Amino acid sequence: MPDELIDMTITSPPYDDLRDYNGYHFPVEKIAGSLLRKTKPGGVVIWVVADRTVDGDETLTSFRHALIFQEAGFKVHDTMIYAKNNPIPSDCGKRYRQAFEYMFCFSKGSPKTFNPITEPTKSAGTKIKAFRITERGRGNVPDEDIGRQIKSERKLSNIFYYNVGTSSSVDKVAFQHPAIFPEKLVEDQIRTWTGSGELVYDCFMGSGTTAKVAHQLGRRWLGSEVSRDYIQIAEQRLAKYLPQSVSLA
Numbered sequence: 441m442p443d444e445l446i447d448m449t450i451t452s453p454p455y456d457d458l459r460d461y462n463g464y465h466f467p468v469e470k471i472a473g474s475l476l477r478k479t480k481p482g483g484v485v486i487w488v489v490a491d492r493t494v495d496g497d498e499t500l501t502s503f504r505h506a507l508i509f510q511e512a513g514f515k516v517h518d519t520m521i522y523a524k525n526n527p528i529p530s531d532c533g534k535r536y537r538q539a540f541e542y543m544f545c546f547s548k549g550s551p552k553t554f555n556p557i558t559e560p561t562k563s564a565g566t567k568i569k570a571f572r573i574t575e576r577g578r579g580n581v582p583d584e585d586i587g588r589q590i591k592s593e594r595k596l597s598n599i600f601y602y603n604v605g606t607s608s609s610v611d612k613v614a615f616q617h618p619a620i621f622p623e624k625l626v627e628d629q630i631r632t633w634t635g636s637g638e639l640v641y642d643c644f645m646g647s648g649t650t651a652k653v654a655h656q657l658g659r660r661w662l663g664s665e666v667s668r669d670y671i672q673i674a675e676q677r678l679a680k681y682l683p684q685s686v687s688l689a
């Protein structure tokens with residue numbers, strides 16, 4: 441792969457031997473360094489990862505990965521949360537139910553594209569009210585200091601909510617893979633960080649969710665997957681989007 445080829449990577453690496461992906465592992469330091477070289481200036485990597493709890497202790501693999509990407513030369517542009525509307529029911533002992541993963545946004549310099557998803561605001565048109573804490577307590581800031589009105593739309597917060605499980609894809613074959621991305625998660629991230637025709641990469645492609653969504657959004661895509669079994673799943677899932685003569689293996 442030539443250097444500075446990729447506009448965006450979105451991926452979820454295998455971590456903490458949580459699932460046995462046919463026994464495959466990966467060297468995260470090498471991958472972070474390679475991704476930096478292969479990413480265009482201003483490109484981003486969305487790295488979706490969580491932690492396993494071992495003997496009452498969270499592994500913090502997620503943060504280790506973030507530090508490794510930062511040391512490789514990426515900026516930790518944002519630490520976003522992928523919250524699950526319907527997490528798998530489990531008794532987490534003396535902990536609250538585990539319901540999120542991290543979506544680290546690593547960027548090579550400042551992101552070159554940002555198309556924020558917005559939502560309507562409640563009090564559009566009214567003046568922004570603000571206050572300062574002074575040594576005499578809480579004091580309103582005079583209007584002229586604010587001078588702005590609440591807009592009709594605002595950017596979403598960096599906590600994104602998705603359904604997991606069977607509603608995360610319409611493709612039955614995808615569920616032969618143990619850990620697929622919700623398609624909507626991939627859609628939101630690709631729309632945010634890329635423009636039409638740009639190249640999206642998934643270095644742990646699994647069942648091909650990134651490829652499918654990138655294709656549907658008019659982006660080009662590239663994927664790597666080490667397991668032949670999962671490649672076959674991706675091939676079946678993507679068949680209707682690929683020219684007949686193309687095999688992914």
Ligand SMILES: C[S@@+](CC[C@H](N)C(=O)[O-])C[C@H]1O[C@@H](n2cnc3c(N)ncnc32)[C@H](O)[C@@H]1O
Pocket residue numbers: 451452453454461462464465466467617619620621643644645646647648649650664665666667670
């Ligand atoms: C969490 S899954 C990704 C699932 C994917 N996001 C999807 O929606 O189907 C991680 C994938 O990484 C693959 N993998 C593990 N080690 C790898 C390596 N060294 N190179 C490429 N893929 C690898 C596993 O086989 C597994 O399919």
